[in-house]
Amino acid sequence: MFVGSVIIRTCRRKGCDMKRRDLLKNIILFIPVSGAFRATIQAAQANSDLNGYHPENHYYGMGIEVAKCIGCGKCIEACKIENNVPREPFFFRTWVERYIIKKDSSVAVESIHTGGKQPKETIEEKDILRSFFVPKTCNQCANPPCVQVCPVGATFSTDDGVVLVDRDRCIGCRYCIQACPFGARYLHPQTRTADKCTFCYHRVVKGLLPACVEVCPTQARIFGDLRSRASELVRFQRMNKIHVLKPYLNTEPKVYYSGLDGVVN
Amino acid sequence: MNQELTEKLTDLLSQVTGYIYPNEIEIHWSILIVVYPYVTGVVAGAFILASLVKVFNVEEVRPTYRLSLLTALSFLLVAPLPLNLHLGHPERAYEIFLTPNLRSAMAMFGFVYAWYLMGVLLLEIWFEYRGDLVVWSREKQFPMKWIYRLLSLFSNDISKRALEFDHKAAKAITIIGIPSAFLLHGYVGFIFGSVKANPWWSSVLMPIVFLMSAIVSGIALIIFLYMVITPIRGETIDMRCLDRLASFLFYAVIVDFSLEALDFVHRLYESEESVKILATLINQKLFMSLLIIQVLLGMIIPSAMLVAGRAWRLSEELRKLLYFTACILIQVGIFSTRWNVVIGGQLFSKSLRGLTTYKMEVIGSEGLMMALALLVLPFVILTILVKLIPPWKEASRQTS
Amino acid sequence: MPKKVPEQIIRLGIVISIIFGSVALTLYLLPPALKDKPFHRRSTILAETAKPIQFAGSNACADCHDDKYQQKKTGYHRNLSCETCHGPAAEHAADPITIKPFVARERRGCPTCHEYDPSRPTGFPQINPTIHNPLQPCVTCHNPHDPVPPRTPEECAACHAGIVRTKAISSHALVACTTCHTVPEKHKITPRIIRPTKPETRDFCGKCHAKGAPVVDAPKIDLSTHWEKYVCWQCHYPHLPAERL
Numbered sequence: 001m002f003v004g005s006v007i008i009r010t011c012r013r014k015g016c017d018m019k020r021r022d023l024l025k026n027i028i029l030f031i032p033v034s035g036a037f038r039a040t041i042q043a044a045q046a047n048s049d050l051n052g053y054h055p056e057n058h059y060y061g062m063g064i065e066v067a068k069c070i071g072c073g074k075c076i077e078a079c080k081i082e083n084n085v086p087r088e089p090f091f092f093r094t095w096v097e098r099y100i101i102k103k104d105s106s107v108a109v110e111s112i113h114t115g116g117k118q119p120k121e122t123i124e125e126k127d128i129l130r131s132f133f134v135p136k137t138c139n140q141c142a143n144p145p146c147v148q149v150c151p152v153g154a155t156f157s158t159d160d161g162v163v164l165v166d167r168d169r170c171i172g173c174r175y176c177i178q179a180c181p182f183g184a185r186y187l188h189p190q191t192r193t194a195d196k197c198t199f200c201y202h203r204v205v206k207g208l209l210p211a212c213v214e215v216c217p218t219q220a221r222i223f224g225d226l227r228s229r230a231s232e233l234v235r236f237q238r239m240n241k242i243h244v245l246k247p248y249l250n251t252e253p254k255v256y257y258s259g260l261d262g263v264v265n
Numbered sequence: 266m267n268q269e270l271t272e273k274l275t276d277l278l279s280q281v282t283g284y285i286y287p288n289e290i291e292i293h294w295s296i297l298i299v300v301y302p303y304v305t306g307v308v309a310g311a312f313i314l315a316s317l318v319k320v321f322n323v324e325e326v327r328p329t330y331r332l333s334l335l336t337a338l339s340f341l342l343v344a345p346l347p348l349n350l351h352l353g354h355p356e357r358a359y360e361i362f363l364t365p366n367l368r369s370a371m372a373m374f375g376f377v378y379a380w381y382l383m384g385v386l387l388l389e390i391w392f393e394y395r396g397d398l399v400v401w402s403r404e405k406q407f408p409m410k411w412i413y414r415l416l417s418l419f420s421n422d423i424s425k426r427a428l429e430f431d432h433k434a435a436k437a438i439t440i441i442g443i444p445s446a447f448l449l450h451g452y453v454g455f456i457f458g459s460v461k462a463n464p465w466w467s468s469v470l471m472p473i474v475f476l477m478s479a480i481v482s483g484i485a486l487i488i489f490l491y492m493v494i495t496p497i498r499g500e501t502i503d504m505r506c507l508d509r510l511a512s513f514l515f516y517a518v519i520v521d522f523s524l525e526a527l528d529f530v531h532r533l534y535e536s537e538e539s540v541k542i543l544a545t546l547i548n549q550k551l552f553m554s555l556l557i558i559q560v561l562l563g564m565i566i567p568s569a570m571l572v573a574g575r576a577w578r579l580s581e582e583l584r585k586l587l588y589f590t591a592c593i594l595i596q597v598g599i600f601s602t603r604w605n606v607v608i609g610g611q612l613f614s615k616s617l618r619g620l621t622t623y624k625m626e627v628i629g630s631e632g633l634m635m636a637l638a639l640l641v642l643p644f645v646i647l648t649i650l651v652k653l654i655p656p657w658k659e660a661s662r663q664t665s
Numbered sequence: 666m667p668k669k670v671p672e673q674i675i676r677l678g679i680v681i682s683i684i685f686g687s688v689a690l691t692l693y694l695l696p697p698a699l700k701d702k703p704f705h706r707r708s709t710i711l712a713e714t715a716k717p718i719q720f721a722g723s724n725a726c727a728d729c730h731d732d733k734y735q736q737k738k739t740g741y742h743r744n745l746s747c748e749t750c751h752g753p754a755a756e757h758a759a760d761p762i763t764i765k766p767f768v769a770r771e772r773r774g775c776p777t778c779h780e781y782d783p784s785r786p787t788g789f790p791q792i793n794p795t796i797h798n799p800l801q802p803c804v805t806c807h808n809p810h811d812p813v814p815p816r817t818p819e820e821c822a823a824c825h826a827g828i829v830r831t832k833a834i835s836s837h838a839l840v841a842c843t844t845c846h847t848v849p850e851k852h853k854i855t856p857r858i859i860r861p862t863k864p865e866t867r868d869f870c871g872k873c874h875a876k877g878a879p880v881v882d883a884p885k886i887d888l889s890t891h892w893e894k895y896v897c898w899q900c901h902y903p904h905l906p907a908e909r910l
């Protein structure tokens with residue numbers, strides 16, 4: 001009823017290539033098939049479908065040592081390759097900001113690799129008081145506002161502390177993009193659904209590092225398991241004074257910065 | 266990737282001032298989301314006007330009672346369309362009923378909407394019209410006869426007792442309807458007001474401001490419709506009714522203006538970290554739409570007109586002219602209010618360091634033409650409704 | 666007397682029950698998978714974990730390229746992952762013969778990290794590519810798997826490009842680095858361990874700037890009265906002396 005009419009209406013719109021006949025066929029087929037599908041899925045659930053990986057034993061976070069970042073942009077590139085992020089400079093799961101604090105205490109910021117204006121060229125070196133790079137990504141908040149606002153529950157926190165998006169159920173309302181204080185989400189132009197950093201979940205469950213951490217030449221990014229006392233991240237937290245982005249919004253970010261300058265937001 | 270989108274975003278990139286997060290170049294909630302709160306605002310406003318007659322017994326405005334109900338219904342039927350059309354996947358909209366996230370303000374839309382449409386508005390209209398429908402079904406020929414029979418749900422009883430019952434039922438529903446109308450539009454305000462990431466939206470006053478501006482736009486639209494339709498029907502405008510409506514409109518504008526001014530002054534005085542970027546936003550991007558259209562043309566000038574009409578005891582013709590102009594200005598002003606909230610809230614970066622630009626599409630599913638079509642559609646529906654169940658012939662009174 | 670239920674209520678009741686009934690029926694008939702949130706999450710996690718891997722990770726490289734691994738693990742690039750320079754190599758790891766990873770033999774790869782940039786942390790080795798052996802591929806002098814300077818740098822600018830550039834526009838432009846810094850030969854090989862000297866006293870600057878000093882065009886001050894409790898570089902940055910802080 002409602003569903004069908006909605007689908008048909010959408011299909012009349014430009015850009016939808018599903019034929020109406022196909023659609024009806026799909027709907028008719030879908031009902032019994034999905035029931036059978038569910039049974040198989042549940043059977044699969046009983047087995048170890050993640051190859052012996054147990055999410056409940058892990059809780060992931062990331063550390064960032066600001067003083068080590070050289071702004072080479074390898075992380076951005078690797079992320080785009082690993083995660084099929086569009087190459088155009090308007091879509092990022094992770095990015096790096098350059099901060100330049102001038103002697104008149106004004107602050108110039110740019111996202112490296114986004115083209116546009118390059119303050120680096122227009123600011124004379126003698127006017128610089130201090131300057132540094134800050135890598136940014138989804139903070140995988142423990143109290144995520146994006147998850148709170150999703151009307152259909154298509155985005156959620158996993159047991160191991162990663163916020164994922166269900167691209168088969170996201171309706172593309174973009175409320176989560178509005179709700180994220182860090183600008184970490186974007187609408188994927190191909191799928192028309194929200195997309196964001198997953199800490200390279202497909203790598204992490206297989207014991208690999210996220211792509212950005214793997215390629216970082218200076219170990220400015222530290223990935224680890226907060227549930228393991230021996231993890232690099234816990235060691236990083238023990239050895240450093242830690243700050244998170246926008247702590248006053250109480251999103252409880254799990255990307256921990258050491259040596260973060262006060263002007264960064 | 267889509268070449269058109271790339272070009273559009275590259276073009277926007279050159280217009281960015283200051284620093285914005287790299288994902289923030291594109292405005293995600295377009296003009297359709299401006300239309301949505303505007304349309305629901307009219308619904309809530311028109312309903313609240315109707316309730317003045319039923320619950321508060323303001324007899325002067327009775328001539329607009331049924332018109333208000335039908336206007337509310339026409340706009341309510343259109344309200345979900347802009348939301349649906351702007352989705353990345355409109356064909357998945359039904360999920361909001363299957364797996365609603367109960368912590369999400371937006372997930373409640375389906376339920377609030379269904380309740381307001383089915384539980385309040387349709388019921389009230391049905392009880393209000395039932396007697397007439399029965400009479401019409403007896404008078405008219407096929408096929409109208411059957412349409413009326415169907416609409417009256419084949420009910421047949423127009424005894425005095427039954428009509429009295431209808432009257433009581435409509436009144437009871439209106440009493441439930443007032444908080445529901447508040448809920449419907451206050452809830453729309455909450456969708457914006459609860460986004461803590463956005464300092465332009467995040468305000469506890471947002472639902473109240475939305476509600477008051479909704480009442481303003483609803484009353485202004487009813488005055489407009491009443492002043493247009495009555496001469497078309499060849500009747501004379503009831504000045505007592507019009508003056509009364511105008512004074513309600515004036516009070517609503519004053520309350521709305523005070524609340525918005527309070528919000529503005531509060532932000533300015535608290536001067537939190539966002540104050541600089543918001544000041545730049547108002548000066549550079551919203552100067553025209555906020556200060557000129559919304560405040561000057563949409564509030565100050567029309568309220569002066571409304572006062573002038575009464576204070577100087579102007580002639581009827583002049584008063585009509587003033588009210589009519591004021592109503593049009595107010596509509597433009599309220600639409601601008603929605604624009605400033607929805608679009609304004611996305612023009613500045615959450616890094617509070619820069620601004621982006623909104624380039625409206627003209628054609629396309631989220632473009633200007635679509636928005637205009639959605640704004641015209643309620644009037645088309647209203648025309649059909651008015652033809653089908655005329656709000657002014659109270660046939661039941663004549664027969665009973 | 667029991668009140669009769671009005672006719673309209675009965676009719677409405679029927680319509681409302683039909684509406685509710687059909688909604689309930691639809692919900693009942695819909696496949697449970699559509700309504701089951703835990704199932705949705707589960708399937709999302711499965712879909713997410715099934716995505717292909719592009720970067721194999723440096724452990725995978727060490728399995729075959731032990732020689733490079735051994736060479737790299739004691740050098741300055743020991744913490745660098747192979748794929749930082751060679752690009753994603755999961756396909757190469759799966760099919761080593763036909764798919765070869767990227768090998769950066771040209772000059773443009775290294776400046777990504779080693780070009781001088783004022784925002785980079787001080788101490789990170791940086792060069793100015795326009796003056797540092799222009800046009801020569803980096804690999805002719807530096808082995809990327811064990812990068813040490815092939816010979817002692819002739820110019821301080823090879824590593825301290827930022828300071829040299831600043832100094833070049835200052836009034837100390839013609840003063841050589843070695844006028845103020847004594848540079849042990851070993852600093853050029855182990856720069857972090859053997860460090861050059863820095864001026865330590867007011868008298869050092871006084872050699873040129875004190876009243877009566879032999880250097881003609883240097884501005885003169887009276888060391889005994891000119892802010893005698895401070896050392897010179899608390900107010901004057903020697904590489905940009907015109908600037909007073």
